[in-house]
Every structure is written in C-alpha cells, then in structure tokens.
Amino acid sequence: MEYLIFIAKSSLVIALFFICFQVFLRNETFFKAKRWFLLAGIFVAMAFPFLIITKVVFVTTPVVDFNKLTNTVVNQSSIESINWWLVTLTVYAVGCIFFLGKFLVQLASLFSLINKGTSTRVGKYKMIEVTADTSAFSFFNYIVYNPNLHTANELKTIIKHEELHAIQKHSVDMLFTHLLCVLQWANPFAWWYKKLVSVNLEYLVDNTIVSNQNKKEYQYLLLQQSVHSVASLSLTNTFFSSLVKKRIVMLNKSKSKKYNMLKMGVVLPVLLVATLTLNTQVVAQTKPTIDNKETPTKPLLNIAADSILPKKIAKKTTQIISKQPVSKRVTSNIKPKTQRDSVKTVQNKYNFQIVTNDTLMLKPVSMTTPIGTTTTTTTNGSNFISKKPLILVNGEVMPSSFNMNLLIPENIKRINVIKNESAIELYGDRGKNGVVEIITKK
Incomplete structure (x- = not known):
C-alpha cells in the first residue's frame, strides 16, 4: 500500500509540473532554464512522498472499567476478504517489469548498433558510421550517423547538432525520463513529460546552432530532412522528427524577457498546498494529566460537626470543604497530651466522606483506610476490589505493570473481554481474573 501511495503522490507532482510548464512556460525561449525546471520536476516528484509534516494532537485516553464489560464471543472462523491493495500492487509491479524490460531491450539494440558500426575517435567523441536506415543520434560520447543518407554539407550540420547534445549531456535527461515512465507507466502525464523534455532539448540545441550559423540555411536543412522517412531509436534525441x-x-x-523566468515560481505555492493537503500526518498523543498550568487536585472531605481530624492529615492529603451536623454524636476515645496538642490516637470511625475526583462518587472511610485504596464504590453503593485481568495485545501477554491508558484509542481495532469460566478454559489459571484481548490496527 505504501508503494502505491508513493506512486500516486509522485505522479501528482509530475502532473503539476507538466501543467505549469504548458500554461506558463511553453512559448518562452529561455530553454536552458526550462531544462532545469523539468529536471527539478522529476527529482521533486521522487522526494515529495517523503516530505511529511507532523501535527501532534493531544487526546484524552478513556479509562476502561473491565468489571463492567460483558463477555464477547470471538469468531475464529471468519473468512478473510480479498486484499484489493495487494492485487493492485501486483498488477502495477507486472507493468513496471514489462516497461523496464522494454527499456533494457532498447538499450541493448542501441549498443548493438554501435558495435556493428565503424568507429572513429574525433577528440573526446566516437563517431560511429552505420549502414542502417536510421537518423543520426548521440548517446553520451557516441555520435551515430549514416553518411549515405546526407550530403557533405548536411552531414556537417547534423554532426555539429549531435555534438551539442553530447556536450550538454542531454542523454542523462532522456535516461531519467525513461526511468520515470517505467516507474509511472500508468500515469499519462509521465509519457507527455518525456516528450516535453525531448522537445525542449531540441529547441535548446537549435537555438545554440543558429547563434553561429545562418538561420535560414538551418531552417531549410530542417525542412529538407523532414521529408526523409527514416527510422529512429526512441531512446535517443533525434535530429529529424515530426x-x-x-x-x-x-x-x-x-527572445523572452528575463523577468518571465519568474513564472517558474508559480509551481511553489501549488506544491505547498499539495504538501499541506496530502503530506500532513496527525499524531495522537495522550494528554498529560499534570502540566505547568494545572496542579493536582486533592480529594475532598465532608466532615461531621463533632468529628476531629488530625492536623497532619488535613494539611497533607485533604481539603476540608464543609462541616455537616449529624443526629447522633460521634464518640471517640481521646487522650490529649496537653491542652495545646491535637488528637494523638483515635479509635473507631470518624464521620466523614471522601469525594474522588475521577468518578465524583462518595466513599465512607475510616481512619484506618488509606486514601487511594483499590476499594471502589459503585453506583448502587456496593464495594468491590478490582483485580488485574490478564491483558494480551496482538496475542502477546503484557506484564502486570502494563498501563492500558498508554494505548491510543485510534490505534485499537477491537477489544475482546473474556470472563469467568470461559477465560479459565482458554488461558488456565492466568485467566481467573478475566482476560482482555486487544487487537490493534496493523
């Protein structure tokens, strides 16, 4: 799936560069700048899918009370549906292999033609004379031509044309565009882009030649040679074409004005919009319970009018919010050390209640009950002690210290809760407190 997304995004960038070129740059004469614009489009298309903008969103993780969940039955015999992503990927990969093979065949034909010709080194170039009925072309430092198809004067201009292609390394541009078509064979813009690059290279060489040669003679040569019906290798830059x-x-x-080159910048805001639209990744994180602006809230106490609470407890663990009179006096055995000292020992129970911040429920406690106990009060008034269930994430048993609140809800596919005899039957003694099976999105 990731590969198909990569192809889709890179194809979109090629389409954007092609459209911007056709709308704003097609009729401009700064061919060298246009060449680098088109090459930049290929490299940006390959890099664009990897340019990810991460946006962090804080979410509150819900607390799950496993004792209130009911048993669920997992259907082990569910039938897997057809993976259409895999089917599409397979078809696309077959297409890439086919066009890659076609490209390699073209390369093999080119080198075969070069090897059959007569080679003559002129400076740093190898002039290859062939007998095949083909147009002259250049491939890096090789210049291939058939001397029987042209007059001496025509051949001189043609060879000069191909030398300019070789000097400016135009074969590199054509190799990149062929590989682009192999990778994006299903994208019509890629094939149009390849033709656009080839035509601009011809414009670039034509413009260089007429700067040192009579323009009319060169145009006459183009018209004269256009009537020749000769085959050509699609891999190379051909001098004669339609x-x-x-x-x-x-x-x-x-000649175009220099300020018209600013038109090439129109692609930048378009790319920015595409990046913000397609390459923004939202990452959900659990919102911290304590930050710089908030302080932890202490449990609140409702204390009866005649109850006495030790000062240490009142200062360190609680906030006294109200005193409520009771019908019966609460008795306690108090043995003060001095008149100034507070109560040292207390027996039996004080008449006060804790209001928890999590559930906003009242829990009667005694002085011997520590604040933060695992004892929980349900809505109907009954108390129970929560026991840790066996937790499995994607089939892997989690340690007893595993914190469910660390899981991001958006990443959870489903949760199966198994209790009582069903849990013991499946997981033995480990499942006596219940089993929670968590399956995440893969």
Missing part, C-alpha cells in the same frame, strides 16, 4: 514545424516556429520567436 516536430520540425514547431522547431522552426520557435527559432523565429522573439
């Missing part, structure tokens, strides 16, 4: 008319039109266009 785009001769567009090349001649571009040669006669007025």
Whole structure:
C-alpha cells in the first residue's frame, strides 16, 4: 500500500509540473532554464512522498472499567476478504517489469548498433558510421550517423547538432525520463513529460546552432530532412522528427524577457498546498494529566460537626470543604497530651466522606483506610476490589505493570473481554481474573 501511495503522490507532482510548464512556460525561449525546471520536476516528484509534516494532537485516553464489560464471543472462523491493495500492487509491479524490460531491450539494440558500426575517435567523441536506415543520434560520447543518407554539407550540420547534445549531456535527461515512465507507466502525464523534455532539448540545441550559423540555411536543412522517412531509436534525441514545424516556429520567436523566468515560481505555492493537503500526518498523543498550568487536585472531605481530624492529615492529603451536623454524636476515645496538642490516637470511625475526583462518587472511610485504596464504590453503593485481568495485545501477554491508558484509542481495532469460566478454559489459571484481548490496527 505504501508503494502505491508513493506512486500516486509522485505522479501528482509530475502532473503539476507538466501543467505549469504548458500554461506558463511553453512559448518562452529561455530553454536552458526550462531544462532545469523539468529536471527539478522529476527529482521533486521522487522526494515529495517523503516530505511529511507532523501535527501532534493531544487526546484524552478513556479509562476502561473491565468489571463492567460483558463477555464477547470471538469468531475464529471468519473468512478473510480479498486484499484489493495487494492485487493492485501486483498488477502495477507486472507493468513496471514489462516497461523496464522494454527499456533494457532498447538499450541493448542501441549498443548493438554501435558495435556493428565503424568507429572513429574525433577528440573526446566516437563517431560511429552505420549502414542502417536510421537518423543520426548521440548517446553520451557516441555520435551515430549514416553518411549515405546526407550530403557533405548536411552531414556537417547534423554532426555539429549531435555534438551539442553530447556536450550538454542531454542523454542523462532522456535516461531519467525513461526511468520515470517505467516507474509511472500508468500515469499519462509521465509519457507527455518525456516528450516535453525531448522537445525542449531540441529547441535548446537549435537555438545554440543558429547563434553561429545562418538561420535560414538551418531552417531549410530542417525542412529538407523532414521529408526523409527514416527510422529512429526512441531512446535517443533525434535530429529529424515530426516536430520540425514547431522547431522552426520557435527559432523565429522573439527572445523572452528575463523577468518571465519568474513564472517558474508559480509551481511553489501549488506544491505547498499539495504538501499541506496530502503530506500532513496527525499524531495522537495522550494528554498529560499534570502540566505547568494545572496542579493536582486533592480529594475532598465532608466532615461531621463533632468529628476531629488530625492536623497532619488535613494539611497533607485533604481539603476540608464543609462541616455537616449529624443526629447522633460521634464518640471517640481521646487522650490529649496537653491542652495545646491535637488528637494523638483515635479509635473507631470518624464521620466523614471522601469525594474522588475521577468518578465524583462518595466513599465512607475510616481512619484506618488509606486514601487511594483499590476499594471502589459503585453506583448502587456496593464495594468491590478490582483485580488485574490478564491483558494480551496482538496475542502477546503484557506484564502486570502494563498501563492500558498508554494505548491510543485510534490505534485499537477491537477489544475482546473474556470472563469467568470461559477465560479459565482458554488461558488456565492466568485467566481467573478475566482476560482482555486487544487487537490493534496493523
């Protein structure tokens, strides 16, 4: 699934660069800048899926009372549905392999043609004369041509044209675009992008040649050679193509103003919007119970009018909020040490209650009952002691110290609660306090 998302996002970036080029830059004459714009589009498309903006959202994790959950039956014989993501990925991978094989065949044909020709080194270039009926082309430092298809004057211009392709390393651009089409074979914009890169390279070389040569003679050469019906290798930059008319039109266009290059920046806000829309990842975190602005709230006490509470307890653990008279006097055995001292020992029970902050329920306690005990008061007044159930996360037994509040609710697929005999039957003595099976999203 991640691979398909990568392909979808990178295909979107290629489409954005293609549309921006066609709308704002197609008729401009700064061909070198346009070349780097198109190359940047390929690299941005490959990097865009990895540019993730993380947004942290704090959530409150609910507290689950396992004693109030009912038993659930897990159907072990559930039938798995068809994984359409896997099917789509398989089909797409087969397409990538097919077009990669086609690309490798083209490379093999190119090198086979080079090896069959007569090689002559001229400077740092290898001039390859072939007898095949093919247009002249260059591939890195190789310049391949058929001398029988051109006059001496035509051949001189053609070789100069291909030398410029070799000097400016245009073969690198074409390799990148072919690999882009292999990776995004299902994206029509990728194939149009490849043609766009090829045509712009031809414009770039044509513009360089006419700066040192008669423009009319060069145009006449293009028209003369356009009538030749010759085969060409799609991997290479061909001198003759059906785009001769567009090349001649571009040669006669007025030079674009430099400030028109600012049009290339129009793609930046579009990419920013795409990043904020598609590459923003929301990460949920448990909201901390204590922060710099909040202080922990102490349990509250309701104390009867005649009850006496030791000062140490009142200061350290509680807040006295009210005194309530009772019908019967609460008796206690008090043995003060002096008249100034507080009560030292207390027997039996004081008449006061604790209001817990979690459940807002009242719990009668005695002086021997520690605050924070596991004893819990239910809504009907009955008390019980919560026992730790056996917790399994994705089939793995969690330690007794495992805190359920650490789990993020959005990551939980389902929770199965098994109690009583069913739990003991499945998990033995470990399940006597109940079993909680947690299955997370994978």
